[in-house]
Amino acid sequence: MIPARVRSVTPRLLIVIVVVTLILYGSLYPFNFKPGAIEGGLLQALRELNWARAGRDDRISNVLLYLPLGFCLFLWLHSHFGRHASILIAVLAGTTLSLSIEIVQVYVPGRVSSLTDLTLNAAGTVLGAAGGLIWSLLSRLMHQSAHVEKSAADPGAVVLILFWLTSRFVPFVPQLNLEKLKTALQPLFDPKFGAAAVFTYLTCWMVVHQAVAATTSRPKRLDRLLLLITAVLLGSLLLAGQAFVPAELLALLLLLPLLVLMHRLKPHPRHAAFVFAILAVLILNGLAPFDFETPASRFDFWPFMAWLRVDPLLSLRTADWAALLDKTFLFGALIWTLRIWGTTTRFAAACTVMVISVVEILQLWLPRQDASIADPLLAAAVGWLMHRLYRTRPPPFGRDAILRDAHNR
Incomplete structure (x- = not known):
């Protein structure tokens, strides 16, 4: 051995x-x-x-x-x-x-x-x-123990990590040449940082770490997180259409200090902080810069009809899969964090669908935005998947669950 x-x-x-x-x-x-x-x-x-x-x-x-x-x-x-x-x-x-x-x-x-x-x-x-x-x-400072304890399997956390990796590796086409490496590094030569982008990447990586913690024993968590960070950054270098993002690199520099601070919080407020951070990301991504105008635009109840009017295969090839997969991760992250905060999976899914629906409705008054039922439907699909994963598992209610979470930190 x-x-x-x-x-x-x-x-x-x-x-x-x-x-x-x-x-x-x-x-x-x-x-x-x-x-x-x-x-x-x-x-x-x-x-x-x-x-x-x-x-x-x-x-x-x-x-x-x-x-x-x-x-x-x-x-x-x-x-x-x-x-x-x-x-x-x-x-x-x-x-x-x-x-x-x-x-x-x-x-x-x-x-x-x-x-x-x-x-x-x-x-x-x-x-x-x-x-x-x-x-x-x-x-x-995170007081990692040398004792290797078994971490309870959390299927939702595993799916969340897969969502994150899939969204970061699309379109899954390797491009192995020197020009690709130079192109990937180009954004770092004249870096530009946006507070909203840094906050978004920092929140996503915090959630990814929380998912790793839910699936990995305590001594291995930071090493597994490093593996994920390495895989994502390597994908930025070697996959077509990918490049380093200065805002993400700054977020990664801030990640561990923030993890140390979050580690000091008790489980309930820590999970609440994750929930509100993801909500803030969804609102920023959906409504920023909040320049509402009148009159309202039309709400699209048939968002996929355009695919049927033209060549479906062409629509599949030209679709913005990166944006779709990013939303899938964020919707799953909100459902999962609501559940570990102490709600049922059904309630978490319903809350997520409601939040996304409100954001879509508010987009009616935003210029250059298309309000559609597509995102609420996607959130409902992710909620159904999470519910199926946890259908035999009780929600993490009660003092015992909180004590277990504190022990596994």
Whole structure:
């Protein structure tokens, strides 16, 4: 049997392997090496390195590329070594990897091997290791126990995580080339942050963490959350139509400190905070910027008739599946959080349908908005699914349920 200590670091090692693979891919693509291009072997390749100046975008990319490496390396090493040794080894490993890649790039036509890149990569590793140290320190404030207890299976939480991943991976088409990596990083070169967008991403990731906590034993929760974050960010790099969103990255920076604060709350107010945060997201997404006008537009009771009037297959291909799946996640999140707050699944579904219906009605007075029965129907479908998942399970009412929740925090 694998010791619990070894099992607990496996996700961190997996993330390190994924990050290193991505760095190698992005740095050496398209792998058309010409070993005979430089005479004199390794020493001559080292002499080819220079302090060539890089553009602003390249400088930012070189730092950002090694940030996750330093972060993940520190977390993995910290499971085996002390804090200072982990930082030192992580920085040395990142710098060594960067130097090796710069030397190999001498043999790749079209690539520029630069000591400037090496310095920026090392700086990114240092910043990432510092971030890993902060994550580790904040994690301790959540009083994670080394005891591995069984977490009660929560089918609604599993479905909620699947909704989130599906909404983030659409259209599920990999695009493996260097141009895609550059396009994914482009929004970070001139980042723009909106308070509503940051709040939305932060709320969604908080709910995802709560769902992970409902399906995973306490010592593994943050590691599983890191795996989900890594998967989503990797999808932004490698899937067509995806790119990094500065607002989401800022939300991820705020995530763990907010988790620590939420962890201090008792279960009932904590669940209430989730409910009201999701309600705020739904209202902001549906009604912002609240510039109501008159007269009211027409309410569409047959939102899918347009699909039948044209080619249904074409309608399916051109539909905005990302927006539809985002709404599916938010509707499911509201139903699930209402249930863990202490309501029945039916009541939670009815409340969600009512809220969405009110938002749709108010959209009648918003310009450039189409009020439709589609969203209430989607909320009802998600509510039916949640009800089927929990049909044999009582709602988490009462003092015993609250005490169990407090014990599992």
